[in-house]
Amino acid sequence: MYIYLRKLAAMLLTVFLVSVITFVSFEVIPGDPVLSRLGVDADEAQIEALSRELGLDDPLPVRFFRWISGIFTGNLGLSSRYSRPVSELILDRLPVTLSLAAISLLLIVSVGIPLGILSAKYGDRIPGLSISIVSQIGMAIPSFWTGIILIYVFGLILKWFSPGGYTPWSESPAEAFKSLLLPSVAIALPSIATVIRYTRNTVMEQMKNDYVRTALSKGLKMNAVLFRHVLKNAIIPVITILGMITANILGGSIVIEQVFTLPGIGRLLINAISTRDLPLVQGMILYISLMIVIINFLIDIVYTIIDPRIKLK
């Protein structure tokens, strides 16, 4: 129990520090939320009205205190760009990002881990080498490029889906899946390559251990040794990597969302930063920090399930 409290305290401190840094950096960098919103055609009267509404005349500590005290009442404030509650804007984007994360994670696990094991099994023979070469290429290709190629091939030539058309799950689950599949593939590809390499390395590492020789010498088949004994030991570092990948995707796949015009967390964050929407940026940082903390926590639990020797410290 004490461990969790300590973790919670560490998390709160992290979020607090991050938001102080954000507040200060927004103060330092050029840019103004009022001008960013209204643009070059703004009338002086309109600029004044919006400045008044946003309460930007108050000194920094006052504004910071207002924000912090808002959090404890569950109020993240109003976005300065959209005049809507920050929590509503984030929640609205969450389904897209969560779906992207779920689908791409499924792809990463179901393709990356088996291929990694396979690649390790064949070591430096042709199948192993070819998998590792392909995975190296996969890591080198940026996901936005994969995205554009996927849109071009599947959207414009084959016409299997329509680019730029996101359908929410509530309207049509089939259409929603269709519009999310390709971006998920684009997100998953480089991560699949990473997972293959990690799995391959750790599995090959484990294969050198004595227990593998023992198992093989008592007559177990190679596959049985790999999946029953080696995998359990090799999977721990891979899970760590998977955790990092998940946190990344949940923090918004900025580039992929832009390329596929998906209304996810990443695009919202980019918008918020470029329009100097401090309340929204703060809210999103809170969300991202929370996500990372939760995922780390889940991974810790998974560790203890896979290897009971590991204790949370």
Place this chain on the structure above:
Amino acid sequence: MRRILLLLLFSIAVVNVFSIKRVVVAVPQDPDFLDPHRAAASGTYEMMFNVFEGLLKPDSTGNVVPAVAESFSISSDGLSYTFRLREGVKFHNGREVEMADVLYSLNRLRGTESEAGLSSDFVKFVSNIEAIDEKTVVISLNTLNTDFLEKFIIAIIPADNSDHNLNPVGTGPFRFVRYQPGQRLVIARFDQYWNTRLPEIDEVEFRIIPDTQAALMSFMAGEVQMLPRADAIQALILEGRYNLIGVEQNMVQLMAMNLDRTPFSDIAVRQAINLAIDKDEIIDLVANGYGTKLGSNMSPIMEKYYQEGLENYYETDLDKSKRLLTEAGYPSGFKTKITVPSNYQFHIDTAQVIAEQLKKVGIQADIELVEWGVWLDRVYARRDYEMTIIGLTGKLSAYDILKRYLSDYPRNFFNYFNPEYDKLVNSAIMQTDIDRKAELFKNAQSVLTEEAVAVYIMDPNFIVALAPDLFGYTVYPLYVQDMSTLYYR
């Protein structure tokens, strides 16, 4: 059984798709405000033009025609405007427009004792707003401003709407349906529109696609039916397969030089820069020919007020340019910086061509890319720049276009202060004689050119791409998309 059911479902879906006439328009950014009195961005007006109407509304020739008002008259001294309200104009909530709504809207712009006005023009010029009877309203000005009539295109909104920004209600041919930030703004035909010529399109979705490449792909895939601002390269890809309409958009793309800084405070230097720049080359290279050459801060689409001939005032002449630079004390040129907003590829490309052209007279211009938010704050508001390239969108009123150079204009980022210019522009709006007024506006443009206040480059033609079966696009000298005239064939 299941197959039959599926077939049935499918056919219902198909019928649904075809019975609703829908147009999806790609737009690059979110609206700033849905509340028409608080919205400033041209990108917002372009959409909400379909939802709101003022006492008057702009037509496609750049004139204003009666809308919520049925007729209007201007007193002989030009100081009071009388509007007679149209019978049976309804708001989108079904309620008829009453005098109370008109007074509410106009007072909201001018301001009351308790609340500041939302339009500085109304605050500055309007002295009195009075209802003579249930149908007649008189607006009096404190000083003559013959360009004030155009101000009445601003929306009339219901006095009893609790939140104009969340749930905008107007009187236009389309009613607001929903807005999802960063995703879409949907409007639908308003069946009780006062004008019996109803739009043919049932529903319009303005889909927010910031990435131009993504917008093009969506258009080519048929997901989007209208691409209002294709660029020249996209136009090349689309040519022949789609309806493309290229028109002057009443925009002035210019390179401003900070007049408060050396060497730009010297008119000879500014003229030298103008002489070194070849606008035709820029139009060819950057806009692929889709641009109209300018010579001052006015597009030829403003027929009445446009001063002809200025576009060739500075014929490219490198020798003369070098001579002027030498006389000004810069025989071997100087180093400077062009600050360009990084989200406008068009301006970045222009800056690159200009930097090359300036090299020929020894001026070394580095290009500095800044985020749009930074540009607005640093360049536009705080005037901290040397040279910058930007496009200024046009207005119906020549005064609104030219007022940017007035000494007392709060956003005069050129740092141009010239009493003679102020006098020309300010006296133009005091003229009731239309020819005399046009002449003064034209003179003001000449002053800008002669003094080389900026390099006036072009009016980049905007290229509207329409799906092959979509017709009826109306061109306005304004930044608007009129969806009411579109139809499928």
